[in-house]
Amino acid sequence: MTPPQLVVHCDKELMAQAAAARLITRIVDAQASRGHASVVLTGGRNGNGLLAALAAAPARDAVDWARLDLWWGDERFLPEGDPERNVTQAREALLDAVPLDPARVHAMPASDGRYGDDADAAAAGYAAELAAAAGPEDHGPVPAFDVLMLGVGPDTHVASLFPELPAVRETERTVVGVHGAPKPPPVRVSLTLPAIRAAREVWLLAAGEDKAEAAAIALSGAGEIQAPAAGAYGRSRTLWLLDAAAASRLPRALYPQASA
Numbered sequence: 001m002t003p004p005q006l007v008v009h010c011d012k013e014l015m016a017q018a019a020a021a022r023l024i025t026r027i028v029d030a031q032a033s034r035g036h037a038s039v040v041l042t043g044g045r046n047g048n049g050l051l052a053a054l055a056a057a058p059a060r061d062a063v064d065w066a067r068l069d070l071w072w073g074d075e076r077f078l079p080e081g082d083p084e085r086n087v088t089q090a091r092e093a094l095l096d097a098v099p100l101d102p103a104r105v106h107a108m109p110a111s112d113g114r115y116g117d118d119a120d121a122a123a124a125g126y127a128a129e130l131a132a133a134a135g136p137e138d139h140g141p142v143p144a145f146d147v148l149m150l151g152v153g154p155d156t157h158v159a160s161l162f163p164e165l166p167a168v169r170e171t172e173r174t175v176v177g178v179h180g181a182p183k184p185p186p187v188r189v190s191l192t193l194p195a196i197r198a199a200r201e202v203w204l205l206a207a208g209e210d211k212a213e214a215a216a217i218a219l220s221g222a223g224e225i226q227a228p229a230a231g232a233y234g235r236s237r238t239l240w241l242l243d244a245a246a247a248s249r250l251p252r253a254l255y256p257q258a259s260a
Contacts, residue, residue, distance in 0.1 A: 004204075004219065004238040006254065008247045012049065012207035015243045019205065020054035022241075023147060026201070027063050030146045038069040038133075040148035040191070042159070043086030046205040047151050051093035065098045069133070069143070073150055074159035074190035075108035077119045077177070084185070085110070106133075108189045119177030123189045127175040130195070140198050142174050148199035148234065152206040155182070156214045156227040160190035167192065168228045193224065193231045202234035207243040215242060216249040 009015035023039070030037035041047060054060055076084050083089070087107040095105065106129060109115050109122035130142040138144045150158040160178045161168040167176045167190055174195035178188040196202060206215050217227050219240065224231025232238070 001233050002236060002238045004233065004240050006219075006240045006242065006247070006250075008242050008244060010244055012046070012243045012245075013053075015205075015207055015241055016046070016049040016053040017057070019050045019203070019241050020057050021059065023050070023054065023149075024057065024059050024063060026147050027068060031064050031067055036067045036069065038071065038143050038145045040071045040073050040145050040199065041086070041090055042073050042149045042151045042205065043075075043089055044151035044153075046207050047086075047149060048089050048093045049207075050149070050205065051090055051095075055094040055097050060098065063098075066101045066104075068100065069104045069106065070095075070100070071106045071130070071143075071145065072108050073148065073196070074161075074178075074188055076185050077109075077111045077117075077122065077187040077189055078185060079112040080110040082110075106130075111187075119179065119187050119189055121177075123173075123175040123177045126189060127173060130174055138198070142195045142198045144235070145199040145201075147201045147203060148196060149203045149205060150196070150229070150232055152204050152211055152214050152218065152229045153183075154210045154214050156218050156222070156229045158204065158229045158232045159196070160188040161193065161228040163226050163228060168225055168231070170194070193228070196232050197235070199234045201237040201239065202232050203239045203241055204229060204232060205241050206246040209245045209248065211242075211246040212249040215240070215246050216251070219254055220251060 115121040170192040218229035
């Protein structure tokens with residue numbers, strides 16, 4: 001487990017802009033070293049805020065978008081094009097504005113897609129797609145994503161892994177159907193903690209006073225079953241990107257000496 005690093009920004013707008021710049025740099029570096037890059041996107045206000053900031057950043061043209069694979073950490077199991085789906089929101093915020101290779105945009109299945117309304121079958125299908133994309137160098141059933149981003153919920157959930165529910169306890173499968181989620185919609189598809197931990201870098205995004213308690217709990221030694229965000233970490237780096245409001249309840253021992 002990599003010890004988390006914390007960066008605190010003065011407000012959510014600056015956090016989004018700085019995170020977008022950081023992501024551009026990480027993608028460009030990966031493409032320079034390996035010829036391609038892979039990123040796992042997150043939804044929610046912080047994930048979409050980052051994508052909107054990236055869309056507005058002049059440096060976005062440094063990315064070779066045709067050599068970027070995009071995946072999702074979770075998805076609301078709703079019909080294709082539903083405005084509540086993470087992929088729909090991501091297309092509006094960024095994806096429709098950049099020259100991506102459609103074959104490298106790996107959206108999670110919709111409830112009116114090939115698996116019908118069977119979220120568990122949809123999860124198995126996405127797991128198979130991840131396994132097919134993993135190479136020998138990845139040493140596992142999912143690619144070693146360059147960056148995997150997660151929004152942190154007020155209850156400490158990440159992706160669609162909610163405290164105490166079966167999905168956060170999963171240790172074998174990489175993708176699961178989620179039933180009875182405590183926030184709508186109740187049915188979702190989500191990466192599991194083992195899949196999240198395959199990433200080279202995991203970035204956790206939290207902005208706003210409503211995220212302050214969750215950040216403090218997750219960063220203060222809580223267990224991952226009770227606080228799923230505490231179990232989300234990368235192989236080489238775990239980065240918490242916060243605004244001042246979300247960092248307001250952190251123990252002083254955790255607060256970074258130099259914040260941006």
